[in-house]
Amino acid sequence: MAEAAPLERARQAVALATGLGGEQCDAFAVAHTEATVSVRLGEIEKLIEASSQTLGLRVIAGGRTAVCSTSDFSPAVFERFVADTVELARISAPDEYAGLPERELLATGGAGALQLYDERIESLALEERIEMARTCEAAALAFDPRITNSEGASVSTHAGEVALANSEGFAASYPATSISLATEALADDTDGKKRNAWWFSAERSLRGLMDPETVGRIAAQRAIDQLGARKAETRRAPVIFEPMMAARLAGDVASCATGGALYRGATFLAGRAGERVGSPLVTIVDDPTEPARAGSRPFDGEGVAARRTAIFHEGRFEGFLFDCYTARRAGSRTTGSAQRGVASLPEPGPANLIFQPGSTPAEEIVADTREGLLVTALMGFGFNPTTGDYSRGVAGFWIENGAIAYPVAEANISGDAATMLASIDAVGSDLTWFGSAAAPTVRLAEMTVSGV
């Protein structure tokens, strides 16, 4: 028996809900298959395979909103689910800002140019995936005799269909695939500690995926590089974020640049749109239209056409990422930034967050640093979006006279986000993508480094 496509289900949910008095509704439906293989020390550790179909329905009636989700599509249960959602909306208060996007904002183009789907991923045989994981782990274990153990390597694939329909007549869907490959290598240090490092590659297409051996070797190299790590001395010093860590810094800042954080009063960027916050080297954009990236999409979680949005341009804070609700609250317009899960209301957030590169080669940034900390790992939740207070555990390397002197562990860096953005004095040319984020090497002129 052929299963109904997600788009058909989404349309059906909207039609049923409209018939029951849901004035404005939209349904977000996802169907996908996932497959994971994990290999450890050459042996298969885990094989996971499943397919999944879920649908989330938002109903707005008289300004009152409810959102419900289900994975049971038997006709009787599904009809009751829709009726329950319409009924549930009565609980909430009328909210003048609640509502679907204005019709002219809805996407009309397809996902064709975005390269979100690769049929090779769907047809990748189990044996091929096992081989990729084995090759990756073996490359890590063979890299250096000091690599003594492994957390294994895994390959995960997803293939599915994302659909959205609303009561304004919008109905669209697109197929999407993804593949990821990851491994973690361990080395024994002389002080009895283990030094571990992982690496990964995550792409929409098999062609884009990093070669498994390279992923394994990078993980192994990073574990070896941490051997002999010491605590840092407590002091103020320049701090360099390698690209993956700079992408996380951009992510922290972007979480404060959303309409949700704005209307909740929970961002240090409130009231600063149009102001210079960062140094002129800081340009950060969100771009869901980048081809073939993990966050790329033709339309957002409300059907609004995806577009590129500048968050920071040469240090100036350009404005917030909005969905329809938060835009109306701010007296602004949606930026097509609605993130949507089946079980929750849309919330604005970045799709593909890009910290734009500069022109300085990364090696020159290190060579140009007399003393400082190069950060290669961040730990913890020490970021307060309301104030921008930033305090995180780090590991990396101490730099002396423009060269790496020794690895550092169990250190902490702290500052506040506005000062940190303003103090960026070097941005590398080495833009690197990590799934839905990209960044180059970035140096901050000064932060507090805590250690002994």
Add this chain to the structure above:
Amino acid sequence: MMAMSDPSVEAQRFFAARYGIDSARISSLLADALAQGGDFAELFFEHRTNGAISLEDQQIKSAARSVEQGLGIRVVKGESIGYAYTESLDPEAMRLAAGTAARIGDGGERPAAIDATPRGAGESYYGEEALLSDEPAAAKVALLERADRAARAYDASIARVDASIADERKIVLVARSDGQVIGDVQPLMRFNVMALSQRGESRQTARTGGGGRLGVEYFERITPEDTAREAARQAVLLQDAVDAPAGEVPVVLAAGDSGILLHEAIGHGLEADFNRKGTSNYTGRIGQPVASELVTVIDDATIAESRGSINVDDEGNPTKRNTLIEGGVLRGYLHDEISARHFGTAPTGSGRRQSFRHPIMPRMSNTLMLPGPSTPGEVIGSVERGIYCAAFSGGQVNISNGDFVFSTTEAYLIEQGRITAPLRTTNLIGNGPEALSRVSMVANDYVLSDGRWTCGKEGQSVPVGVGLPTVLVSAMTVGGTRLG
């Protein structure tokens, strides 16, 4: 009070009545799962209903409800597993999933028919007087509005209050190829408040919450007003906060939520999957001292009504109180079936999973340190210059080397044995065995956290509890901005 039925029997009846999952169906699925030579198979049926209502700035913004059901099938061959799940509980979809999971086998012989005999549960650790999920929406809205009023009344600077109430009812049925079948009906509720304090241009937010595996009786013990005033108090306090010190100082951890230290510093490192693989910094150290003699650490899933408690784990094993560290000496790990078999020991009832979509791992439940001989006043009074930590936003650990962090949301300076200025939010960093060896005083005031913690491991979230008496760690690195 109404007499409660046995939750295991209730779960079995539920799946039989709604989906036709009876002993014959279970036996047939287990046989399919083992058809390709697996050693062991287990079926995990789950039906979960989640409800949530949120109030934002004096308006009920939205109401949400989700229902999920499905079956996760695991087949074990040696230490390898095959796993498949299906959201559809119709016979064909379940048989297909069993066939997929079965592929981990080596093609050996089909086993004899499996006798799946349901059994009752033992004790129940849940409070179930009146489930929150059965409460009318208007009653939940009233609780949220009480929180809003109380937070605003606490201080004139409170400019915004967000609150939410969430409930979950999870019915599970575990059926294993060794013939054991057991079910459970697990309630969980949670109440959260965020308060924003605004003084001129200065805005500070704080959030807190609580709950557990119980019903509306929670609000008789901790009222919405209590939670709201606590969020407001923390937000107002941050208005006067000063920069935290940078570098190594003595750290006093307040009783209760500071148990997050145990969770990160040692709990994860004692989950036996890491030790089976030799990737934990506690591997091979059972019987050895790993902490100060003052430290005794327990993981206890049987604490009445606590967020981290469960009657049976997700492999169907009864849960219990497990001693991890006794007087500073490592006594044991937290096991699921695979790790217990590897170490030749009994499972500790620690096999948990986020949902039917996720395979089992050894996980913590409620992780706590037993009280010691000192008074909290003596502990604080002993510190010349240090910090006192009372509330936290979260923590993280690197299992392999034991380095961990946790982030404070309420902390103070200690000067000459007295708690003084509140500190801005900051991070603390340490190493598990090192921090626990530096536990130099333990007070007699053990407190279990209110139900607000969720633990993430390899992408799977499960509710947990933590508990601690007031403790002095003689030196830890504080990641503030103030030098000297």
